[in-house]
Amino acid sequence: MAPVLRADRVSKSFGPVEVLSDVVLSLDPGEVHAVIGENGAGKSTLMRVLSGHLPPTKGGLVLDGEPVTLSGPVDAEHRGIVLIHQEILLADDLTIAQNLFLGREVRRGPFVDDAAMRRRAAEALAELGSTLAPDTLVRRLSIAERQFVQIARALLVPHRVVIFDEPTAVLTPIEADKLFAVIRRLRASGTAVLYISHRLPEVKAIADRVTVLRDGRLVATREIAGLEPIEMARLMVGRDMSKLYPEKPPLAGGDPVLAVRDARVPGFVDGVSFSLRRGEILGFGGLVGAGRTELFEGLMGLRPFSGAVEVDGRAMRFRDAAQAFAAGVAYVSEDRKGRGLLLGQSLRANLTLAALDRFTRGPIIDVGAEERALSGAIREFDIRARRPDLLASQLSGGNQQKLLLAKIMLLEPRIVIIDEPTRGVDIGTKEQIYRFIAGLSAQGRSVVVISSEMPELIGLCHRVLVMRNGGLAGEVGGADLTEDAIVFLATGVHEDDAARIAAGRSTHGAAPRAGHA
Incomplete structure (x- = not known):
């Protein structure tokens, strides 16, 4: 033909x-x-x-x-x-x-x-x-x-x-x-x-x-x-990719670094509570529209929000993202083109924007310091740019995501919330981002990963909280951290299985088989 x-x-x-x-x-x-x-x-x-x-x-x-x-x-x-x-x-x-x-x-x-x-x-x-x-x-x-x-x-x-x-x-x-x-x-x-x-x-x-x-x-x-x-x-x-996900760093004990109780975002989230420990990679799963993104936008002061928030045991209420950044909490938006980066601006301007006070002397921006920071970010995050003077729009999607991660890490956060970390990026860049996230955990930083890719949640996270219809449907971890378990909770299909998983119980120590749905 x-x-x-x-x-x-x-x-x-x-x-x-x-x-x-x-x-x-x-x-x-x-x-x-x-x-x-x-x-x-x-x-x-x-x-x-x-x-x-x-x-x-x-x-x-x-x-x-x-x-x-x-x-x-x-x-x-x-x-x-x-x-x-x-x-x-x-x-x-x-x-x-x-x-x-x-x-x-x-x-x-x-x-x-x-x-x-x-x-x-x-x-x-x-x-x-x-x-x-x-x-x-x-x-x-x-x-x-x-x-x-x-x-x-x-x-x-x-x-x-x-x-x-x-x-x-x-x-x-x-x-x-x-x-x-x-x-x-x-x-x-x-x-x-x-x-x-x-x-x-x-x-x-x-x-x-x-x-x-x-x-x-x-x-x-x-x-x-x-x-x-x-x-x-x-x-x-052009190389072996048989081990896509790095080993999960062991978890240390201790009190939560972030505790959220009865979080509410009008029209999206109704009464969600959770905690995050030092060095933990905590996943948030669920269908699009379940309220995952809105929950964390509310927490960061980007949406109307009510509920109790504690960071390192201290009560907090963030009126805007700048306050959250100052408290050591950073958020990487799922919409890197619309909310994460200024596509019409240079790589340098994008990199330093959130931490601009570190690159100013009075009213003057220290361009030399910005350029040194960009050179370091290009090396550390393997940002593949033909020239350092490109606009953000001239980078590929994966390199835009690396630039966004580099921008957030200039804030030196202790808690990093990453929404859809590998959306629209290739498998080689995924591997790099996964190792970056595991590295944050190994350093003792705490990470929240919001993802619609179940293999990503399973491969990266110590445990996964699943949201449905604005509420918390349940938690999965250990032997129960499977695609079947996440799907049951996210969809509410086969409610007895979903209820059992939410309560942390399993038959013979395993999640139900897909055929049970």
């Missing part, structure tokens, strides 16, 4: 820097073709070339056997090539329906037909397994819900090639399953699907073929049959 779309020895340079070199890739009708590689491997650049956002420097594209030059993304869409971006590109102050049809409004005579757009929006969302109301303002949606709206918008136009760029980065496993069902329907209809993901098990589950990029070059294109995630990881990074 002839490919629908083919990249023919495509190269792409930005000034003197070549980020893609002689890449060949073909997309067949009715195929899911995955592209994997570390951050900075060239995946997103290749996608932008295929979707008309960037012209190739060398080589070209072949559509239906004929060379084609795409004048831009609109031209690509008219030809049936659709890119679903990793970044959320929606208008916050418009409704879901208005966003879905923005720029392509349905009209009845000279007037916009709002009723028709709402009806078609509801149908498009239902196909994705979503029950969102079309009249809901986008600003009221979670990041995961916004991703589903973005996917629905892309699939409203006629499509022959659909490119997914990290579509599950903000989705829970249950939400990802809904997306996979959509992708399988696309494949069955003859659509060619190009799928980019750092989550190698899901690549194994959904793809027919896999292309591996490393440093902008093609490493291999392989059939998925017989190719396991560990081999994919080795091809990506």
Whole structure:
């Protein structure tokens, strides 16, 4: 079968820097073709070339056997090539329906037909397994819900090639399953699907073929049959990745360094209590919307909050993040692009912003001290930047995350709260971040990890608290720290099992089998 779309020895340079070199890739009708590689491997650049956002420097594209030059993304869409971006590109102050049809409004005579757009929006969302109301303002949606709206918008136009760029980065496993069902329907209809993901098990589950990029070059294109995630990881990074998670440092005793009682965040969290000990890595699991992020945003003074908070036995109430920082409590937001970094500013400015008082002499910023701090952070956190004078937006997602971690660690916190620490980063960077977190624990710092990736919680954390519907559903640790246990508590499925796990009891010392659900 002839490919629908083919990249023919495509190269792409930005000034003197070549980020893609002689890449060949073909997309067949009715195929899911995955592209994997570390951050900075060239995946997103290749996608932008295929979707008309960037012209190739060398080589070209072949559509239906004929060379084609795409004048831009609109031209690509008219030809049936659709890119679903990793970044959320929606208008916050418009409704879901208005966003879905923005720029392509349905009209009845000279007037916009709002009723028709709402009806078609509801149908498009239902196909994705979503029950969102079309009249809901986008600003009221979670990041995961916004991703589903973005996917629905892309699939409203006629499509022959659909490119997914990290579509599950903000989705829970249950939400990802809904997306996979959509992708399988696309494949069955003859659509060619190009799928980019750092989550190698899901690549194994959904793809027919896999292309591996490393440093902008093609490493291999392989059939998925017989190719396991560990081999994919080795091809990506060029080294053995069999031990992804470091050993968990042993826990010291002592009183809690952080104790929270009856925490409430209006509309999100209702009466959550927990404690964190010195050197502990404490996980928070649960479905998107369970209230995990809102709980810690409230604790940090970023949302209305009530409840008792003690740090090292002293009662605290943080009016804002600056007060929390001063008390030794730091928070790394899940939204690194929107809340963590200033993408239009330099690496230096981003690094020192939260600790700026340490780099000032009166009203003057000590630029030399900032540059020395940046050089140290680049070495310590392995931030891969072509030049130190880049903007934060010019870094790959994994390197942005490392910059954000470096920024927070300049505050020298004793308690570090990290929300979705490896969202949208490659497996090599994941390994680095996991070792960084374990290192914090080994130093005696305490860490809270909020994550939607259950293997991450199990591999990193000493114990995991699971939230559901704004409350604490239970705690798992030791032999009970399994995916089954977390799912039971997060979903409330099979309540007797969930209640038993929450109470810390288990049958024969193990969590229930998945079949019990």
